[in-house]
Amino acid sequence: MKNFDAEVKLAIFRWFAETGRRPELPEVAGCIGSSEEVVTEAYLRLQADRVLSLEKDGVSIRMAPPFSGVVTEHVVEVGPLRYFANCAWDALGIPAALHRPATIRSRCGQSGESLRLEVGTEGPETSDWLFHSLVPAAHWWDDIVFT
Amino acid sequence: MLFFRSEDHVRAWCAERNVPPRPLVSLPQLWGLSTTWYGTRLAAEARRPRPTEMRSIFAGLGLEGDFWDPTADAFE
Numbered sequence: 366m367k368n369f370d371a372e373v374k375l376a377i378f379r380w381f382a383e384t385g386r387r388p389e390l391p392e393v394a395g396c397i398g399s400s401e402e403v404v405t406e407a408y409l410r411l412q413a414d415r416v417l418s419l420e421k422d423g424v425s426i427r428m429a430p431p432f433s434g435v436v437t438e439h440v441v442e443v444g445p446l447r448y449f450a451n452c453a454w455d456a457l458g459i460p461a462a463l464h465r466p467a468t469i470r471s472r473c474g475q476s477g478e479s480l481r482l483e484v485g486t487e488g489p490e491t492s493d494w495l496f497h498s499l500v501p502a503a504h505w506w507d508d509i510v511f512t
Numbered sequence: 513m514l515f516f517r518s519e520d521h522v523r524a525w526c527a528e529r530n531v532p533p534r535p536l537v538s539l540p541q542l543w544g545l546s547t548t549w550y551g552t553r554l555a556a557e558a559r560r561p562r563p564t565e566m567r568s569i570f571a572g573l574g575l576e577g578d579f580w581d582p583t584a585d586a587f588e
Contacts, residue, residue, distance in 0.1 A: 371556060375554075375556055378553060378554050379554060382554055414560075415560060416560070431546075431549075431550050431553070452513035452514070453513050453514050453515045453542070454513050454542060454545060454546060454549075455513075455546075455550075456515075457539075457542050457543055457545075457546040458546040458549060458550040458553075459550075460546075461543070461546040461547045461549075461550045461551050462550040462551065462553040463554070464551075471515050472515070473514075473515060473516050473517040473521055474514030474515060474516050474521070474525055475516060475517070475521035475522070475524050476517060476521055478517050480515050480517075482539075484543075488540065488543040489539050489540070489542075489543055492539050493518070494515055494516065494517060494539055495515070495516045495517075495518065495519065495522060495536050495537065495538065495539075496513065496514075496515060496516075496536070496537040496538075496539065496541075496542045497513075497514060497516055497522045497525075497534060497536060497537070498513045498534055498537075499513075499526075499531055499534060501534070501578070501579045501580075501581075502566065502570070502579065502580050502581060502582045503581060503582050503583060512513065
């Protein structure tokens with residue numbers, strides 16, 4: 366990965382971590398002092414490297430795993446901030462990335478029963494809930510939004 | 513990639529969609545996946561695990577078989 370792309374990637378992830386929401390293109394360009402045009406080119410390379418998933422407009426961040434750029438049913442509360450995760454895995458991925466305790470609010474994919482899960486820095490509280498992925502590992506990025 | 517209350521809920525969800533149930537993952541296993549995948553995500557040198565690393569991560573958590581093989585073609 367080019368140094369510039371790594372700089373863009375870091376700016377995106379830190380923005381998510383510090384605000385709970387996705388950065389818009391001008392905000393990323395402002396963070397690293399570059400033009401929106403060259404940042405957009407970096408976005409496309411980062412998407413090709415499976416670091417990001419972009420909306421169809423090519424400049425809005427749909428996913429920067431574990432963070433979601435859009436509202437989802439997987440909510441992660443860390444102190445005063447609220448994050449949206451892309452999936453159940455990423456819901457645990459956010460406290461793992463931040464190294465902070467969190468409360469996860471989600472639901473059972475079948476019954477809709479609410480899940481409230483406390484996660485410490487050493488892991489989740491004891492729970493018999495389960496995780497299930499329909500898509501096998503070899504195909505996760507065929508359609509990462511569906512996965 | 514969803515949470516489920518129980519194995520019965522997973523089976524019902526799959527039956528309604530006419531898809532086969534996949535391997536179940538406990539929350540401690542999922543935490544293991546999360547820390548290995550995302551523990552360094554905010555660091556400058558962070559990168560996604562490579563396929564060989566993925567296999568090692570999965571195996572270390574007891575997640576083995578073609579479903580967890582990032583290069584398997586058994587699920588085309």
